[in-house]
Amino acid sequence: MLGRRAATPAHGDSSAFSLSYRFFVIFTLRMSRLSTALSLALIACALIVRADAQEIPPLAEMRAKVEAYVKRTFPVFDPAKARVEYADLNGDGLPEAFVAVREPSCGEDGCAFVLDIADDTAREIAAFAGGELRALQTKSGGWRDIALDGRRLRWRNGTYEQP
Numbered sequence: 001m002l003g004r005r006a007a008t009p010a011h012g013d014s015s016a017f018s019l020s021y022r023f024f025v026i027f028t029l030r031m032s033r034l035s036t037a038l039s040l041a042l043i044a045c046a047l048i049v050r051a052d053a054q055e056i057p058p059l060a061e062m063r064a065k066v067e068a069y070v071k072r073t074f075p076v077f078d079p080a081k082a083r084v085e086y087a088d089l090n091g092d093g094l095p096e097a098f099v100a101v102r103e104p105s106c107g108e109d110g111c112a113f114v115l116d117i118a119d120d121t122a123r124e125i126a127a128f129a130g131g132e133l134r135a136l137q138t139k140s141g142g143w144r145d146i147a148l149d150g151r152r153l154r155w156r157n158g159t160y161e162q163p
Helices: 014-052 059-073
Strands: 083-087 096-101 111-116 123-129 133-140 143-148 151-153
Touching (some): 059 111
Antiparallel strands (some): 083 096, 111 123, 143 151
């Protein structure tokens, strides 16, 4: 055989080397196919998740909805002074807004609101006298629980329970 050399190890049986080499080649090809299949499956999952996910609006757009709500609710209050935080409470991929307003008509502790800002205008989900709101990791009725001044409030019958 002109121009071809048999690949044999320096020491040992050439048939054992040949078997090991064949095993290595078959194993590598199968792993390559498995790797390709897994990669394609991950890409498909990512595309499905991306197709179902809603796009989160820009912060300025969300803030504008909150400020419009505050202005409608408290005409003499400067909406820029409202303290606002965002958290996805219902798992739809879009945040709801926590709004705290210090306004004389709210009393000494102010007012706190949870607003749905997914549509063109903000809609009140719950309102509380005073306090600081934050989202908790626990859930009730498919919505994340919230804390008002450290007290846990659960989602029941389409709204958050009152403290």
